[in-house]
Amino acid sequence: MTRKTFDPTGGRAAEKLPRPTLRTVAQEAGFAVTTVSRALAGDPRIAEATRERVSEVAGRLGYVPNRAAQRLRTGRTKVISLLLNTRHEFLSFTSEFLGGMSEGLAGTGYAITITADGLADDRLEVIRNIRRHSLADAIVFTRTECFDDRVRYLLEHDFPFATHGRTDFTTPHPYVDFDNEVFARMAVERLVAKGRRHICMVMPNERYTFGQHLRFGARQAAMAHGVQLTVPDGVDLDSEPDEIAATLRSLHAGPNAPDGYVCVGEVMALVTLAYLNDIGLTPGVEVDVVAKRASPISNHFRPRIETIDEDLRATGRAMAKVLLARISGAPMEDMQILLKPEGAFSISD
């Protein structure tokens, strides 16, 4: 409550102190509004001396551009809309990915707005709404499906977007993906190296592209080494932990039971470990488990399991890069990023 700062109202801290506008700055600096606008925007038509004078005055007056006015005039929102699935997303994904995007967008003036989809009956409705109301310059979403209706819609309407995960559309579009095929191959091979002969994939449904990649990679490795592969239905991104556990229990628990598990996610890993514990099998002894690790917490699962990293924070950062590229109209090859699991050939940041 100090009164060090200039306060013409003399009253409560800057309650209605009118913020300086371009006109204020223009008058003070002795230039036209247009000139000031251009000077601050870095327009090359403005003389260097003018630019300096203008930014000095703007700084002194504490000028801050009015985002709403800019938005109205230019039609650009400086907002990126992230469609997030908050249900059944229990562990690190949301916060890591979000954190990464934030990092990647820092300093660009872009804000992230969240829409938790899954609430609207029709998930396309959320996107239509964003487009119709011009709520964002670009859209991102996760859990991308092979022929995702959201992708189709956005492609048709030429609205900027990027997906977490590739699709099977022939039209190329921006994405960031993790090489799940390589991941699956690596995971299966590790289990094979431990002498396991029947691998169970605890992983999401194949309607997601990454589900297919996982399946493909796992099948490839299994065939190469002549081991049996089981990919149970009934495990999905939407599954409650209890459903996953039920699915695992429903697997033939006889002599032909799996002796190796690949868990594609922290929830799945925890549930699998609980299941194995409940039926009296110990990872590292009768069975082995390899899991995707998306945060340091996986190190504290017990019994210890092997992990292969997916850096979700890096994924978020890459996503920011891709989106900015898309908005500024970069060529498609700059907007398709495939991240490799650790230990595999990885691309530079």
Place this chain on the structure above:
Amino acid sequence: MTRKTFDPTGGRAAEKLPRPTLRTVAQEAGFAVTTVSRALAGDPRIAEATRERVSEVAGRLGYVPNRAAQRLRTGRTKVISLLLNTRHEFLSFTSEFLGGMSEGLAGTGYAITITADGLADDRLEVIRNIRRHSLADAIVFTRTECFDDRVRYLLEHDFPFATHGRTDFTTPHPYVDFDNEVFARMAVERLVAKGRRHICMVMPNERYTFGQHLRFGARQAAMAHGVQLTVPDGVDLDSEPDEIAATLRSLHAGPNAPDGYVCVGEVMALVTLAYLNDIGLTPGVEVDVVAKRASPISNHFRPRIETIDEDLRATGRAMAKVLLARISGAPMEDMQILLKPEGAFSISD
């Protein structure tokens, strides 16, 4: 790609089809722009017949108000800014809380924008930025401290906000909190009921208000039952799982070691379980563990532990309610919500 709709460009799907504005609607309906604006806003000065005609025309033309223009004119952004800590927030918190807020804000026209703090050197800078640029109508943040500088700043500048957690400021402000004092008491009592005599609280630092509440409740219960209480330093919200584990290991592991653990968070629970496993103690046998449960995944921790629920989704919904109340200038008592743990007296939603 059908051409059913009017498309003067005759080109690609609605590429630059100018959206109808108030003027368009006004001309079509035969009223003044003002009238149309009022009719759609539900202004009582407009005759019922007029309102009907206007909304019919607006609907037919597919009129959608321009948010940027509204924003510029009214100064209200229809945005709520959520300051989120994405580092060291490994488990359910972010997605559950976010999901709850989304649910609570659904249909109100409010959007949530995320700022991942902890990036800026000065966390106040993030808030100043929001205020200066008018990026939001209200601010929410978590990890509230007893004399939080963010709260002080926002109170001083009379900017709408709500905190997750109470503070020790004399000036009342909007908040949503969970009754951690009751939680701690319940948790300790459960351990006492199992015959445990030395309780260790695995919980965040006391610089957070909720850390103090926890400490207070635990101490109360411990004294009432004459059991020993240990609250190790070195466990905090920012702690990496490994640090928490190190802290647990550094506790006197002799005859006076704790035989009961209260874990205030899923990360802390997992780390504690890993630690106990590593030193060969089994919950339910030599020791007992009670944890806060914020998502169904806690059911799959092994060995099984007792849990007490904190409904973060409900917290998020309550937060939305509080914020809307604050923005529309409701009395303070509507903006202070204390959620009780399950089993305790709980307030209605």
Place this chain on the structure above:
DNA sequence: TTTTTGTGTTGTAACGTTTTAAAAGCCTTG
């Protein structure tokens, strides 16, 4: 000398709302 070419700068017109102040209508009432 006059014409061209730039380089900086400027007034004015939007962008699409809401709000203010005023004007019509249309009753009622003296």
Place this chain on the structure above:
DNA sequence: CAAGGCTTTTAAAACGTTACAACACAAAAA
């Protein structure tokens, strides 16, 4: 029948920015 009091509608003025077209004024070219 004019005066006043409603109810309903309206024109015009913002809100603060960027974009368009024009305008000075120098230097370079004719």
